[in-house]
Amino acid sequence: xxxxxxxxxxxxxxxxxxxxxxxxxxxxxxxxxxxxxxxxxxxxxxxxxxxxxxxxxxxxxxxxxxxxxxxxxxxxxxxxxxxxxxxxxxxxxxxxxxxxxxxxxxxxxxxxxxxxxxxxxxxxxxxxx
Amino acid sequence: xxxxxxxxxxxxxxxxxxxxxxxxxxxxxxxxxxxxxxxxxxxxxxxxxxxxxxxxxxxxxxxxxxxxxxxxxxxxxxxxxxxxxxxxxxxxxxxxxxxxxxxxxxxxxxxxxxxxxxxxxxxxxxxxxxxxxxxxxxxxxxxxxxxxxxxxxxxxxx
Numbered sequence: 001x002x003x004x005x006x007x008x009x010x011x012x013x014x015x016x017x018x019x020x021x022x023x024x025x026x027x028x029x030x031x032x033x034x035x036x037x038x039x040x041x042x043x044x045x046x047x048x049x050x051x052x053x054x055x056x057x058x059x060x061x062x063x064x065x066x067x068x069x070x071x072x073x074x075x076x077x078x079x080x081x082x083x084x085x086x087x088x089x090x091x092x093x094x095x096x097x098x099x100x101x102x103x104x105x106x107x108x109x110x111x112x113x114x115x116x117x118x119x120x121x122x123x124x125x126x127x128x129x
Numbered sequence: 130x131x132x133x134x135x136x137x138x139x140x141x142x143x144x145x146x147x148x149x150x151x152x153x154x155x156x157x158x159x160x161x162x163x164x165x166x167x168x169x170x171x172x173x174x175x176x177x178x179x180x181x182x183x184x185x186x187x188x189x190x191x192x193x194x195x196x197x198x199x200x201x202x203x204x205x206x207x208x209x210x211x212x213x214x215x216x217x218x219x220x221x222x223x224x225x226x227x228x229x230x231x232x233x234x235x236x237x238x239x240x241x242x243x244x245x246x247x248x249x250x251x252x253x254x255x256x257x258x259x260x261x262x263x264x265x266x267x268x269x270x271x272x273x274x275x276x277x278x279x280x281x282x283x284x285x286x287x
Contacts, residue, residue: 053147053216055154075151
């Protein structure tokens with residue numbers, strides 16, 4: 001094969017692969033949600049501990065004796081939703097709506113929306129929750 | 130004692146500012162990646178040359194440009210890396226993946242030092258490094274730094 005046609009072939013294969021890989025797929029191909037399931041999931045529990053701050057906040061909930069890790073937002077995201085640190089007090093009851101780990105043995109979920117004392121705090125307003 | 134040191138780092142004003150920032154943390158993270166990219170992109174061709182690729186090009190022509198670039202990348206990577214570490218010092222210190230990464234990082238430095246010493250010794254004797262040494266050093270470098278990068282990424286997943 002001539003050198004030019006060889007490189008054209010390589011370039012074509014590369015472009016084709018790029019188009020296939022970049023084609024829009026379900027919203028769960030989006031970075032950060034890939035490890036979770038597609039169905040809406042919710043749990044209610046009492047806050048055991050909270051750790052806020054980049055890259056993202058997380059809290060441990062006591063859900064009927066079982067410990068669940070709930071990922072919440074980056075500082076700006078929490079702030080935008082009105083979710084302040086004092087709302088996330090130890091012992092507070094929280095309902096977390098979002099998506100759980102696809103691994104059934106792992107008690108981890110990523111929250112889209114929290115309900116605390118009857119009020120909604122929506123971390124991802126452009127997502128259904 | 131280590132626990133207190135880690136807690137002290139984590140609770141510092143600097144670490145707190147990074148954790149609570151909107152833009153600074155992502156930019157520091159990016160800085161670490163740019164440093165890593167620059168370092169690896171510069172050291173990989175040097176290592177390949179040590180192994181014997183592009184044998185027609187004098188080694189010094191390759192190292193003169195790429196070793197300073199690799200050094201700059203390393204400085205960026207380590208500086209921003211330390212900042213990233215500070216935000217979750219205790220958590221990272223509890224990760225075996227992190228410690229393995231630190232071990233490979235140390236071995237990478239040792240490998241680089243061995244190369245520099247061998248290179249200087251050869252220069253002083255107006256000789257060239259034995260092929261076996263060159264190839265071993267180049268190969269070790271590639272393997273070690275690839276390992277550091279892989280482990281660095283895995284820390285975020287497990």
